[in-house]
Every structure is written in structure tokens, then in C-alpha cells.
Amino acid sequence: MSVAPVSTGESESMSEHAYKLLRDRLIMLDIAPGEPINEGRIATELGVGRTPVREALKRLETDHLIVSYPRRGTFAAIVDIGDLASISEVRVLLEPLAAQKAALNADDDLRSEFARLAEEIARLGEDGDHGALLEYDLAVHRLIYRATGNPHLAETLIRLDNLATRIWCLVLGRLPKIGGHIREHIALLEAIIAGREDEAAELAREHVRHFESTIRAAL
Structure with missing residues (x-):
């Protein structure tokens, strides 16, 4: 079943929702330090598309809560x-x-x-x-x-x-x-x-x- 495209405003809202949920899971270590971040699985869990998740992950990397490595993937940041x-x-x-x-x-x-x-x-x-x-x-x-x-x-x-x-x-x-x-x-x-x-x-x-x-x- 195809999903109708959403407006920019709605996309931003879903991105913010994804960001806050993932941020708090990372803060509370519900996502363990070093754990791989699977974009598709997160999108399915949150009931949103991959684009909002991708936007949320960019912000989380800026927050030093996740790290991305070329050809290796994205992981929850280690707690130092x-x-x-x-x-x-x-x-x-x-x-x-x-x-x-x-x-x-x-x-x-x-x-x-x-x-x-x-x-x-x-x-x-x-x-x-x-x-x-x-x-x-x-x-x-x-x-x-x-x-x-x-x-x-x-x-x-x-x-x-x-x-x-x-x-x-x-x-x-x-x-x-x-x-x-x-x-x-x-x-x-x-x-x-x-x-x-x-x-x-x-x-x-x-x-x-x-x-x-x-x-x-x-x-």
C-alpha cells in the first residue's frame, strides 16, 4: 500500500517527534552506548518514514549522542x-x-x-x-x-x-x-x-x- 506524501510542516513535526523519542532513549541509555542504530527499524518502531528519522539522526549526531562511520554505520555514542x-x-x-x-x-x-x-x-x-x-x-x-x-x-x-x-x-x-x-x-x-x-x-x-x-x- 502506498503512503501519500506529507506536507513540509507535517514532515518537520514527525522529525521533531522522532528526534525527541530517540534523544530520550539515548540519554537514559535505553539504547546502549555503542549499539547500532538501524534507520529502517527505528522508522518502523516509531511509525514514521525514513526521511524524518534521517533528519532526527543528523541532529542527534550534532548533539554528540550518536556517531556515524563511513561504510560501518551509525551507533549510539560511547559515554566517556x-x-x-x-x-x-x-x-x-x-x-x-x-x-x-x-x-x-x-x-x-x-x-x-x-x-x-x-x-x-x-x-x-x-x-x-x-x-x-x-x-x-x-x-x-x-x-x-x-x-x-x-x-x-x-x-x-x-x-x-x-x-x-x-x-x-x-x-x-x-x-x-x-x-x-x-x-x-x-x-x-x-x-x-x-x-x-x-x-x-x-x-x-x-x-x-x-x-x-x-x-x-x-x-
Whole structure:
């Protein structure tokens, strides 16, 4: 059965859908580091054509989440623990800026979203499912980046946070509890909601430093 061609706008929408699904699988290591990426199989799994998948894969390579080799194929990028210092070096500068701008720029709707996340995180137990806890971590950071109003800052931080999360997932089995790290977001979110930009910046800085020290302790 032939499939009718889609409009450019719809194609872009399917490409974005494919990109986000694959990105999150790669971040959470549901697609294991070094695993081959089969374009046709992914297209079938996602129910989209090969063109949106191909466009998504190009973006994922730019994000350093996949690598392509001539005549060998495409693979999920290896997680390099050695990247932790370089990633943290940039995040410790940009995460405080993002938190500060979010505290200054977030509108009422965004502040309501921050409040909802803070309430949900406050109800989490220390021994919650690691996957669910990590999803809250990603949700908080992505919302902060969106609230900055600066798409270039947001894009840079999303890529760095994604790479940091892959490192976290790699050592997750060596960490007895991560609930405390996730609950650190509550004070940060409250500072952003209240518009206390300096406090938000400092809390974000300490959060990044604590993340790096936690990973190094696990190693």
C-alpha cells in the first residue's frame, strides 16, 4: 500500500517527534552506548518514514549522542566519563545564568509549572525508582532553560545536561540513593518562583558542583 506524501510542516513535526523519542532513549541509555542504530527499524518502531528519522539522526549526531562511520554505520555514542570535568566546567557557569534569567523572566504560567514540579518532587521518597527520579531532573532543567527566554542558552544547556545525564545513568547502579539530589531542586524552584535571582543562581551553581562530586564519589 502506498503512503501519500506529507506536507513540509507535517514532515518537520514527525522529525521533531522522532528526534525527541530517540534523544530520550539515548540519554537514559535505553539504547546502549555503542549499539547500532538501524534507520529502517527505528522508522518502523516509531511509525514514521525514513526521511524524518534521517533528519532526527543528523541532529542527534550534532548533539554528540550518536556517531556515524563511513561504510560501518551509525551507533549510539560511547559515554566517556572523562568528559565530566569539561561538561561541569561549562555548566557551572551557564546553569546559574539560566536560573537567574528564569527567576527574572518566567511568566505566571511558567511559575505555575515550576510550583507544580516542586510539589511533585516534595512528595517523592528517597528510594524512588531511579528512572522516574531522573525524568524529574530532566523536566526541571528543561523548564528552567525554556524560562530563560534565550533559545541559544537553552540549546547549549540542553545538550550539556543530556550528556551529563548519560554519565549519571552509566554509574547509577553504584549510587545507593539519588532522591536527595533530586530534592535539591525544590529550593531552586522556590527561589525562581519568588524571583530571587541571586539565590537561584547560587543554588544552581551548588547543584552542578554536587552532581560532579556525587559522580566522582561513585567512580
